[in-house]
Amino acid sequence: MASDFDAPGGDGYFTEANSAEVVTARNRNAADERLHTVIDAAVRHLHAFVKEVEPSNAEWRTAIDFLTATGHITNDWRQEWILLSDILGVSMLVDAIDNRKPRGATPTTVLGPFHVSDAPRYESGADICLDGKGEKLLVTGRVVDTEGRPIAGATLDVWQANDEGFYDVQQQGIQPDMNLRGVFTTDADGRFWFRSVKPRFYPIPADGPVGQLLRALGRHPYRPAHIHFIVAAPGFETVTTHLFAPDCRYLHTDAVFGVKAELIAEIATVDDAPRAAALGFPNPFLALDWTFVLARPGAGAAAAA
Amino acid sequence: MASDFDAPGGDGYFTEANSAEVVTARNRNAADERLHTVIDAAVRHLHAFVKEVEPSNAEWRTAIDFLTATGHITNDWRQEWILLSDILGVSMLVDAIDNRKPRGATPTTVLGPFHVSDAPRYESGADICLDGKGEKLLVTGRVVDTEGRPIAGATLDVWQANDEGFYDVQQQGIQPDMNLRGVFTTDADGRFWFRSVKPRFYPIPADGPVGQLLRALGRHPYRPAHIHFIVAAPGFETVTTHLFAPDCRYLHTDAVFGVKAELIAEIATVDDAPRAAALGFPNPFLALDWTFVLARPGAGAAAAA
Numbered sequence: 001m002a003s004d005f006d007a008p009g010g011d012g013y014f015t016e017a018n019s020a021e022v023v024t025a026r027n028r029n030a031a032d033e034r035l036h037t038v039i040d041a042a043v044r045h046l047h048a049f050v051k052e053v054e055p056s057n058a059e060w061r062t063a064i065d066f067l068t069a070t071g072h073i074t075n076d077w078r079q080e081w082i083l084l085s086d087i088l089g090v091s092m093l094v095d096a097i098d099n100r101k102p103r104g105a106t107p108t109t110v111l112g113p114f115h116v117s118d119a120p121r122y123e124s125g126a127d128i129c130l131d132g133k134g135e136k137l138l139v140t141g142r143v144v145d146t147e148g149r150p151i152a153g154a155t156l157d158v159w160q161a162n163d164e165g166f167y168d169v170q171q172q173g174i175q176p177d178m179n180l181r182g183v184f185t186t187d188a189d190g191r192f193w194f195r196s197v198k199p200r201f202y203p204i205p206a207d208g209p210v211g212q213l214l215r216a217l218g219r220h221p222y223r224p225a226h227i228h229f230i231v232a233a234p235g236f237e238t239v240t241t242h243l244f245a246p247d248c249r250y251l252h253t254d255a256v257f258g259v260k261a262e263l264i265a266e267i268a269t270v271d272d273a274p275r276a277a278a279l280g281f282p283n284p285f286l287a288l289d290w291t292f293v294l295a296r297p298g299a300g301a302a303a304a305a
Numbered sequence: 306m307a308s309d310f311d312a313p314g315g316d317g318y319f320t321e322a323n324s325a326e327v328v329t330a331r332n333r334n335a336a337d338e339r340l341h342t343v344i345d346a347a348v349r350h351l352h353a354f355v356k357e358v359e360p361s362n363a364e365w366r367t368a369i370d371f372l373t374a375t376g377h378i379t380n381d382w383r384q385e386w387i388l389l390s391d392i393l394g395v396s397m398l399v400d401a402i403d404n405r406k407p408r409g410a411t412p413t414t415v416l417g418p419f420h421v422s423d424a425p426r427y428e429s430g431a432d433i434c435l436d437g438k439g440e441k442l443l444v445t446g447r448v449v450d451t452e453g454r455p456i457a458g459a460t461l462d463v464w465q466a467n468d469e470g471f472y473d474v475q476q477q478g479i480q481p482d483m484n485l486r487g488v489f490t491t492d493a494d495g496r497f498w499f500r501s502v503k504p505r506f507y508p509i510p511a512d513g514p515v516g517q518l519l520r521a522l523g524r525h526p527y528r529p530a531h532i533h534f535i536v537a538a539p540g541f542e543t544v545t546t547h548l549f550a551p552d553c554r555y556l557h558t559d560a561v562f563g564v565k566a567e568l569i570a571e572i573a574t575v576d577d578a579p580r581a582a583a584l585g586f587p588n589p590f591l592a593l594d595w596t597f598v599l600a601r602p603g604a605g606a607a608a609a610a
Contacts, residue, residue: 014562016401022562023394029523039522041358043393049350050398053343060399067386071376081372088348089319089328093355094365096321217344218334257319257327
């Protein structure tokens with residue numbers, strides 16, 4: 001151990017010009033090659049950033065204070081670091097890199113903090129809105145492969161905010177448990193359907209350092225209205241994604257950059273009294289139809305190569 | 306306010322290819338131009354880093370967990386963010402950028418966490434070692450301008466670790482208060498001198514996430530033996546710096562990259578019984594002589610331009 005630490009090594013002393021090279025040379029004994037690669041890249045990009053902006057000592061101290069405040073507000077249920085990653089587009093970039101898909105496959109977007117792992121399993125047609133509040137929405141669709149063939153037995157794990165922009169887990173005692181959540185399974189033709197309500201936009205937590213940063217940047221904290229889906233089937237890559245309402249005022253300025261053009265749904269107004277009556281909906285009602293396209297493992301990487 | 310947020314802006318939706326451009330475009334309403342510049346640069350470098358290393362979602366989560374742990378160990382007396390900045394060379398890079406000096410002027414290095422603002426003022430010759438422990442060291446020197454002219458009335462705020470590698474503030478009740486600290490003033494010829502002991506190397510706090518990272522990178526946590534100085538005089542740039550012992554085993558591998566070649570002192574062994582007796586030192590004793598060279602404000606920026 002001591003030999004390398006003690007050696008009057010050939011790295012040279014730190015200067016402004018050679019700063020990144022001196023630091024990365026010091027990391028050459030890293031045990032894990034991947035950690036070594038990642039930290040060296042972090043050092044190079046971090047030093048390039050500092051050399052570009054040339055912070056004053058006071059500005060550096062402001063950055064330290066921001067990190068300190070972000071660390072202190074983070075706890076078991078408030079993850080300010082993920083919010084920071086989100087509003088800087090890093091979460092979506094990692095998601096995009098990790099989930100390259102072949103053309104035509106449904107793209108992914110971020111999971112978000114409101115998924116629960118034990119949502120109830122329902123038969124097709126179930127109404128996931130347990131309190132009857134909100135504007136009725138019929139959701140229908142299919143799950144198919146990239147050749148358009150139906151995938152039977154695919155599961156769709158669905159969750160969404162209510163028409164006031166809150167998830168059940170944010171309003172325990174106000175919304176029923178498991179409100180606006182459920183797991184559905186496709187039939188032999190790859191079809192699924194369920195009843196719900198139109199979701200509303202909502203803010204990410206904006207009362208901490210990330211919210212202060214958003215305000216300083218002239219940005220709002222809102223995510224446009226959406227429904228979350230995790231779509232899975234044996235032999236296919238699982239897709240964690242959202243469908244976005246097309247008419248939301250925040251569709252073009254999602255605070256976390258989660259919107260992809262391929263994930264904006266149409267929401268039709270259906271004027272069909274007998275169908276509304278069969279659904280238990282008032283007439284007219286809203287309807288969203290969507291086809292999820294699942295890729296086979298590795299198909300995205302192959303397409304990108 | 307609402308108009309820009311609501312506008313179906315021309316930024317386009319986030320994709321892997323345009324990620325940084327979409328995020329920086331979103332920040333265009335930042336009120337403060339400097340903040341806008343810094344955050345946009347941070348976003349560009351951060352996205353370039355992510356695109357280079359292509360982290361998996363699990364690796365991204367590991368980074369979130371590291372930030373969370375670093376935030377949670379930080380408190381009023383433990384600043385893990387500054388330690389992280391230190392071991393990545395960022396603190397020294399900011400210091401270098403902020404303190405460019407003309408050729409020949411004494412360079413700066415990092416302040417560190419152990420300075421106190423109310424150290425005692427001493428007459429030349431005082432012994433700052435209050436407990437008599439350690440190997441006796443005579444420190445002599447001058448403060449001059451970049452033309453070699455003496456600067457009278459310059460102050461030297463001095464502090465150092467003892468021969469076990471601890472500062473007084475780390476060992477309250479063990480070391481006397483204000484042990485190995487003092488403020489001296491140069492005479493008409495720019496000279497100062499004081500008595501002390503040879504400092505020892507010491508580790509930065511290594512029991513937290515930064516220590517774990519150092520170990521994973523095959524790095525030790527030690528800072529080579531040094532004496533801190535803040536040298537100030539009216540009409541000159543204040544210099545916050547260290548002098549390093551030339552024979553320390555960690556001289557070439559300072560955990561925080563604080564060593565500059567121009568700051569390595571010679572420590573002589575002086576065999577002079579009458580002088581030792583006059584100093585109250587055993588014979589032989591150690592001696593360090595140093596000339597601090599102060600620059601006039603703006604001279605470094607002018608030299609760099």
